[in-house]
Amino acid sequence: MTTAPGTAPAPSFPALRRRLTTEVWIVLGLSLGRSGVYALVNIAARLTEGTPLAEQSATLNASRSPRPYLDLTYQLLSIGFALVPVALALYLLSSHGRSAVRRIGLDGTRPARDLGVGVGLAALIGIPGLALYAAGRALGVTVEVQASALNAAWWTVPVLVLAALQNALLEEVVAVGYLTERLRELRWRTPAIIAASALLRGSYHLYQGFGPFVGNVVMGVVFAEYYRRRRRVMPLVVAHTVLDVVAFVGYALVPAEWRDALGLS
Template sequence: MTADEPPTRRRLRAEVLIVLGLSLGQSAVYALVNIAARLTADTPLRDQAAALNPSRSARPYLDLTYQLLSIGFALVPVVLALFLLSEPGRRATARIGLDARRPWRDLGAGLALAAAVGVPGLALYATGRALGITVEVQAATLDQYWWTVPVLILAALKNALVEEVLVTGYLVERLERLGWGAVSTTAASSVLRGAYHLYQGIGPGLGNLAMGVLFAEYYRRRRRTMPLVVAHTAIDVVAFVGYALMPAAALGALGLA
């Protein structure tokens, strides 16, 4: 940073660091430390596990309260990013295409993206497990209550909003405003996405990096995050709800347990 650099540019860089430091940038740092700890542990990576949606209390309604609070507070950085992206006369949701202007087209594109990512992702997970570079990902370890499936769906939607608004919409918009080119912008978004998934192992990190390239390029060309939110929600709903409801024998046959 030079002394004669415009203050607005310096503030913009600081803003990006603060937003990421409060959200997925923080997650990426923890994931890097986590994968280092996993790789240097006495237990091989293939014999380790990561629980994505654990129970937080043995008392059902206290567990539900914790789950809803966790989902709600995780969305605060999303609100902050949208607030920072807003401009006079233009809403941030319209700016990054997070609206219902074209619901059927967004739904179709989102489901197509989900299929393009989900099927190869499952194959990559199974391959990673076979090679010993991916931990056992327990997508949902919540106890079975009447609210389990609704909470897992909310968790999937929360993940989609946090990742696609922050890592795709917000970050791409800000990096472009800072003068970054297409390649460097896509690389930054996808590397960040891969990094904060490394706690699941090397395989999921690489898989999410590839997903990040696809999603960042889609956004750069279409300027819409809604199809990405649809795709991400669909992938996580299938993973979370399917894991919670599928019998253990079926999970084992698919290499998911």
Template sequence: MTAVPPATATAVAPATTPSARRRTTAEIWIVLGLSLGQSGVYAIVNIVARLTADTRLADQTATLNASQSDRSLLDLVYQLLGIAFALVPVALALYLLSGRASATWTGTRRRIGLDWGLDGARPGRDVAWGFGLAAAIGVPGLAFYLLGRALGITVSVQASALNEHWWTVPVLVVAALQNGLLEEVVAVAYLHERTRDLGWHRAWFVVWSSLLRGSYHLYQGVGPFFGNVVMGVVFAWFYTSRWGRHRVLPLVVAHTVLDVVAFVGYALLPQDWKDALGL
């Protein structure tokens, strides 16, 4: 009997048997345990440590994109290694989906809308939606951060602490893209595929996806937790809406734009401006 070519393999049916559901649930926990779920657990412990410290939450600092070495080239190697290994869970999620959902790597990318460059893809539409989502989230997000600082429920976030090198801005841009791919592919696209396999209602997916997103931002304080939950609701709802059409690329574009503005803008902003804005 001739094997069916991978490109024409039939999509796997949802997990309907108890053993299939247990396997799918275990897979979700493993993927999250290696990526954003692990970050969420550490962030919960971190916020407990912050809230029980002698220093007020508002007087504490969270540093992103810190230098790893005083030597420029060694620091660059560390930064690139960190970005590369952070993308491994993305590859794992795509690999697992390709094995159980569409049976091909290309088919999986099309299924979740990560098909930029493939036939039939519409990058212009994805970019337009991405910038629209970034604008819709970015301005309220900054206002929410400043409000949290004023209320004392958000730490001072240093979006970039890299030393000034010729490669600083390019690395910050790549780091922003890495964050966009990791969070949107795993917390939205992968989680939606797997919770749909388990028969979850769309509303439950939106709730758990947004709570996951908020959890791994808790190290920044209580304010960013709620701000990212709101962002998670918007992104998860959009992804499953008739406008989002299960395409994750607009979310990746939006997240990358937001982080590029935060990372690069913070790195280039004069210190007196940062002080005036409370950054």
């Protein structure tokens, strides 16, 4: 087969595989892969510091300044820069003029269905996840997770909602949509793709202990399999956002005695 004059020949599969493999490592190194490495080091530090995991804690969404508007600035900058890898992944998937948003089903063409499926997935994952967290606390293999430690301000709840959306976009676009598409192009088998996505998701939650690691691996299997079947990441973004909004915003609304009983405080 010949190529038209002035047209570069198509790269061989080995060359394409090398390029895509390097690309995947770069994207993960800038985002969730980096978080996974830090989480692995963190859990090693926790296990060797002499204090049982059950007596340690991890704080999410902490304030960064006692000055409210400076704190707000830091929070918004953190959320914005965390979304850069999402933009990078979508840009890379949009090669040859293809729409990455449509390719991975991040569009708004089915809002009602995506919302319904997302809420259903959130319930499917969230209720057993809470039970698993409580079991992990009881077994001493999970740290105390404080879902929100922001200072009270008029912008606290909106920032927590934005943080939930940012987490959802980053994790579902990169760990599910982008990674699945690239590994398919690298001719990975389906079980290996699902395992890679799920273990990646679990890895960057290791700093919370082994209960959240297991829970997020199970969540990763469910989400990756849904994406394999439906090729839509939007319901996963909805589900993840709902889960995090409930965790972040609802944390302060749960009575203290309930949090104590569940090991949440």
